[in-house]
Amino acid sequence: MIVGLSHGVFHHYFYAWLDKVVPYFTLRGTIYKILLDQIVAGPACIVMFFLGMGLLNTGKLETGIEEFKKKFLFVYGVCMLLISYRTLVGYRR
Numbered sequence: 339m340i341v342g343l344s345h346g347v348f349h350h351y352f353y354a355w356l357d358k359v360v361p362y363f364t365l366r367g368t369i370y371k372i373l374l375d376q377i378v379a380g381p382a383c384i385v386m387f388f389l390g391m392g393l394l395n396t397g398k399l400e401t402g403i404e405e406f407k408k409k410f411l412f413v414y415g416v417c418m419l420l421i422s423y424r425t426l427v428g429y430r431r
Contacts, residue, residue: 344386352379372425380417384410 356374361367385406392402 344390345383348382368426372422375425376418376422380414384413
């Protein structure tokens with residue numbers, strides 16, 4: 339729940355800003371939003387997740403940092419594939 343709350347606050351302000359900056363009614367705007375989402379929000383959320391889980395599981399940031407180093411590329415790759423498609427569908431409403 340704690341990790342989820344940190345994500346919720348970040349997503350709220352990031353996507354509110356993104357909606358103001360980039361109109362998504364065009365295909366170009368949608369692709370630009372997805373790129374910003376994947377370049378900025380994706381890695382930030384992965385970092386928050388691993389650091390938060392490390393703190394909650396062991397009480398140490400080092401645990402989260404080690405897990406992040408081991409799993410970041412795989413998790414980011416899956417996010418790029420799955421989340422990008424889901425986001426494209428959601429932004430093109």
